[in-house]
Amino acid sequence: MALGNVMVGQSGGPTSVINSSLVGVYKTAKDSGCGTIYGMRNGIEGLLQERYVDLSMYIKNDLDIELLKRTPSSFLGTCRYKLPAAEKEPEVYKRLFDILNRLEVKYFFYIGGNDSMDTIMQLSNYAAAINSDIRFMGVPKTIDNDLAVTDHTPGYGSAAKYIASAMKEIIRDASTYSTDSITVVEIMGRNAGWLTAAAALSKSEDCNGPDLIYLPEVVFDHDKFMKQVSEVKKYKNAVVVAVSEGVKTADGKYVCEAGKTNVFEDSFGHKMLGGTALYLADFLSENTGIKSRGIVFSTLQRCASHLVSRRDITEAFTAGADAVLAALNGETGKMVIFKRISNAPYSIITDSYDINKIANAEKCVPLDWITEDGTYVSKEFDEYARPLIIGELTPFMVDGLPRHLFIDK
Amino acid sequence: MALGNVMVGQSGGPTSVINSSLVGVYKTAKDSGCGTIYGMRNGIEGLLQERYVDLSMYIKNDLDIELLKRTPSSFLGTCRYKLPAAEKEPEVYKRLFDILNRLEVKYFFYIGGNDSMDTIMQLSNYAAAINSDIRFMGVPKTIDNDLAVTDHTPGYGSAAKYIASAMKEIIRDASTYSTDSITVVEIMGRNAGWLTAAAALSKSEDCNGPDLIYLPEVVFDHDKFMKQVSEVKKYKNAVVVAVSEGVKTADGKYVCEAGKTNVFEDSFGHKMLGGTALYLADFLSENTGIKSRGIVFSTLQRCASHLVSRRDITEAFTAGADAVLAALNGETGKMVIFKRISNAPYSIITDSYDINKIANAEKCVPLDWITEDGTYVSKEFDEYARPLIIGELTPFMVDGLPRHLFIDK
Numbered sequence: 001m002a003l004g005n006v007m008v009g010q011s012g013g014p015t016s017v018i019n020s021s022l023v024g025v026y027k028t029a030k031d032s033g034c035g036t037i038y039g040m041r042n043g044i045e046g047l048l049q050e051r052y053v054d055l056s057m058y059i060k061n062d063l064d065i066e067l068l069k070r071t072p073s074s075f076l077g078t079c080r081y082k083l084p085a086a087e088k089e090p091e092v093y094k095r096l097f098d099i100l101n102r103l104e105v106k107y108f109f110y111i112g113g114n115d116s117m118d119t120i121m122q123l124s125n126y127a128a129a130i131n132s133d134i135r136f137m138g139v140p141k142t143i144d145n146d147l148a149v150t151d152h153t154p155g156y157g158s159a160a161k162y163i164a165s166a167m168k169e170i171i172r173d174a175s176t177y178s179t180d181s182i183t184v185v186e187i188m189g190r191n192a193g194w195l196t197a198a199a200a201l202s203k204s205e206d207c208n209g210p211d212l213i214y215l216p217e218v219v220f221d222h223d224k225f226m227k228q229v230s231e232v233k234k235y236k237n238a239v240v241v242a243v244s245e246g247v248k249t250a251d252g253k254y255v256c257e258a259g260k261t262n263v264f265e266d267s268f269g270h271k272m273l274g275g276t277a278l279y280l281a282d283f284l285s286e287n288t289g290i291k292s293r294g295i296v297f298s299t300l301q302r303c304a305s306h307l308v309s310r311r312d313i314t315e316a317f318t319a320g321a322d323a324v325l326a327a328l329n330g331e332t333g334k335m336v337i338f339k340r341i342s343n344a345p346y347s348i349i350t351d352s353y354d355i356n357k358i359a360n361a362e363k364c365v366p367l368d369w370i371t372e373d374g375t376y377v378s379k380e381f382d383e384y385a386r387p388l389i390i391g392e393l394t395p396f397m398v399d400g401l402p403r404h405l406f407i408d409k
Numbered sequence: 410m411a412l413g414n415v416m417v418g419q420s421g422g423p424t425s426v427i428n429s430s431l432v433g434v435y436k437t438a439k440d441s442g443c444g445t446i447y448g449m450r451n452g453i454e455g456l457l458q459e460r461y462v463d464l465s466m467y468i469k470n471d472l473d474i475e476l477l478k479r480t481p482s483s484f485l486g487t488c489r490y491k492l493p494a495a496e497k498e499p500e501v502y503k504r505l506f507d508i509l510n511r512l513e514v515k516y517f518f519y520i521g522g523n524d525s526m527d528t529i530m531q532l533s534n535y536a537a538a539i540n541s542d543i544r545f546m547g548v549p550k551t552i553d554n555d556l557a558v559t560d561h562t563p564g565y566g567s568a569a570k571y572i573a574s575a576m577k578e579i580i581r582d583a584s585t586y587s588t589d590s591i592t593v594v595e596i597m598g599r600n601a602g603w604l605t606a607a608a609a610l611s612k613s614e615d616c617n618g619p620d621l622i623y624l625p626e627v628v629f630d631h632d633k634f635m636k637q638v639s640e641v642k643k644y645k646n647a648v649v650v651a652v653s654e655g656v657k658t659a660d661g662k663y664v665c666e667a668g669k670t671n672v673f674e675d676s677f678g679h680k681m682l683g684g685t686a687l688y689l690a691d692f693l694s695e696n697t698g699i700k701s702r703g704i705v706f707s708t709l710q711r712c713a714s715h716l717v718s719r720r721d722i723t724e725a726f727t728a729g730a731d732a733v734l735a736a737l738n739g740e741t742g743k744m745v746i747f748k749r750i751s752n753a754p755y756s757i758i759t760d761s762y763d764i765n766k767i768a769n770a771e772k773c774v775p776l777d778w779i780t781e782d783g784t785y786v787s788k789e790f791d792e793y794a795r796p797l798i799i800g801e802l803t804p805f806m807v808d809g810l811p812r813h814l815f816i817d818k
Contacts, residue, residue, distance in 0.1 A: 042587040073581040172482040173712040178451040206813050295707045303582035389809035400798035404615050
């Protein structure tokens with residue numbers, strides 16, 4: 001007899017490996033004898049509108065599975081929808097559980113970051129309150145690497161690999177002229193500097209890495225910044241600086257807010273950042289007279305699936321697979337986590353952890369992994385992050401372009 | 410007996426395949442029995458300062474050759490130096506020929522774009538005037554694809570492949586939300602829209618391509634732009650627009666100049682562009698209220714050697730190799746060109762062509778390859794450009810990052 005049906009969704013900002021977790025859920029649920037495996041379109045928001053698909057209509061064979069692993073962005077579509085508190089709007093929960101019960105869903109998986117884990121927490125707490133036997137499991141996903149408890153998050157390794165690789169190429173490009181120049185590279189990460197720190201991974205036998213790195217964990221000071229850049233400028237003609245989009249001045253204002261006319265906010269109240277590099281490049285041009293260029297990785301750092309970390313792809317799959325195994329084993333209200341056993345040789349084990357202790361928490365780069373002057377990261381960061389970018393997954397190239405799996409709308 | 414010595418240099422903006430041309434020159438000259446193969450550091454500017462290297466000190470074996478093919482940016486360093494007219498500053502020419510004669514150089518190769526071909530023209534004309542037997546050959550290179558006479562230029566295919574691949578990933582990323590959004594992607598190309606047009610190559614079985622494409626060949630009109638975007642917005646929630654950094658309004662002003670405090674110019678008088686996408690995204694936000702994002706490929710489109718076109722790499726090598734063979738055959742004052750025999754199956758032949766008819770000319774996208782409303786490119790462009798992005802050259806990955814060959818400074 002088939003086990004119950006499955007509902008899986010993707011939420012929040014996409015990554016290059018979020019679909020590998022989807023495949024991990026799908027394949028493991030299927031192989032374990034679950035019934036229909038539904039995918040919600042655009043996360044919980046779409047599910048509330050009863051928009052979902054039978055995933056077997058799209059993932060038809062093992063080639064599709066491999067293709068989906070190589071497909072960036074959220075295959076099922078995503079959302080930034082915050083579930084209201086159950087006490088305030090119980091009808092939302094009633095509607096959701098009605099839909100799930102009607103579809104005979106017993107296992108619910110949500111692949112996402114901080115905000116998505118809030119959804120799993122709300123739903124599993126509500127289920128406990130109404131004695132529902134539906135099991136709710138979170139699958140970690142975020143390029144930001146800012147989820148609590150877990151050693152790291154699927155998505156981070158590939159974004160870090162992209163950043164480090166592109167950084168090497170940019171440094172080589174910037175250094176080819178004998179004229180003076182300053183390049184400011186803007187990297188994602190609202191409050192946590194994990195991604196910006198990954199710029200340091202470009203340092204290798206054939207590359208010196210960026211000259212300065214500014215994380216959001218450290219207060220940004222325009223005067224210090226000018227001085228530090230000028231100091232490097234003394235012995236190098238081409239200076240390359242990595243800076244987080246989320247750097248803030250002492251008054252708590254984002255650097256990129258200077259001169260912006262309108263700053264969008266999403267439903268979680270997060271400001272849409274951007275413009276830091278161009279602003280700082282202009283600032284440096286004006287104050288030094290040196291040609292300065294701003295480069296922004298923008299969404300490429302989360303969707304460049306043509307350059308993923310094989311380890312990240314595998315771990316993302318495992319996170320999805322383990323969430324299914326845990327749910328089948330009776331667990332609910334938990335998220336799959338990674339525990340680091342050792343850096344070299346790299347070794348992790350997976351576990352599952354109480355979602356109430358993960359949701360809405362945020363893990364930043366430890367301050368003792370940042371150099372005293374606040375312009376670089378330490379050896380400890382390198383030892384932690386470098387294993388996460390190892391290995392490649394060759395894209396499926398068709399007529400010169402990476403091929404993706406897609407849902408025909 | 411060894412033939413004469415060789416001097417080779419790289420000039421202008423780097424590309425992902427400019428070092429493949431360098432390898433083509435090096436290997437062919439070596440295999441043909443030339444003497445020492447010198448590489449000028451930072452082009453003609455460095456040579457005037459007597460900065461050059463013996464390339465055999467750096468390219469020691471076939472592995473180095475393969476590594477150099479995979480190394481982005483100009484291995485020897487580059488410059489943006491304009492040779493003065495020989496009548497005005499004959500001492501510059503005298504100094505250069507003194508250096509070349511002292512080094513017993515008989516063959517001079519310069520890998521570059523429009524401005525670099527001007528250098529070859531000046532030098533070969535001067536050589537003729539003083540009856541020097543040094544032979545000067547140009548090797549085409551530019552991501553902009555704007556060199557006259559040749560069917561296309563080495564460097565364009567890889568930049569086009571990067572743009573088309575990244576575009577696919579960006580479109581997939583932008584389309585994953587069910588909310589409204591407009592993404593404006595800025596692509597290089599001062600006056601010629603070849604690179605921006607390459608965004609159309611992202612259109613494939615699994616991707617609809619960008620919705621609108623704005624080339625610098627067409628006058629940019631803010632009102633029309635607003636109307637065209639709004640029209641697409643009616644039937645799609647996520648609009649993606651590709652726009653050249655070089656689009657100009659009817660008054661001849663670059664769109665990106667609006668609101669800029671200082672615009673740098675290089676020694677050829679070219680303005681340093683940038684900011685078009687952010688400016689237009691802000692413009693759309695303000696006028697539509699829809700969340701708009703600007704994405705700029707910046708230098709990544711010319712240095713992302715981790716994603717090159719195999720065909721481009723091979724042709725870049727051939728261009729360098731054929732320049733050597735032509736010079737050994739007695740030719741001088743010419744540039745290697747490609748002639749297209751057929752699109753399907755793709756076939757080209759190489760030839761060499763009088764540099765006086767190439768230097769300082771500029772080839773734009775033919776207007777009849779642009780749709781009547783000026784928002785897309787035609788089938789003819791597709792048939793021309795698609796063969797150029799075919800095939801891959803796997804990067805040499807070491808510890809998760811692409812490895813490059815480099816000169817220790």
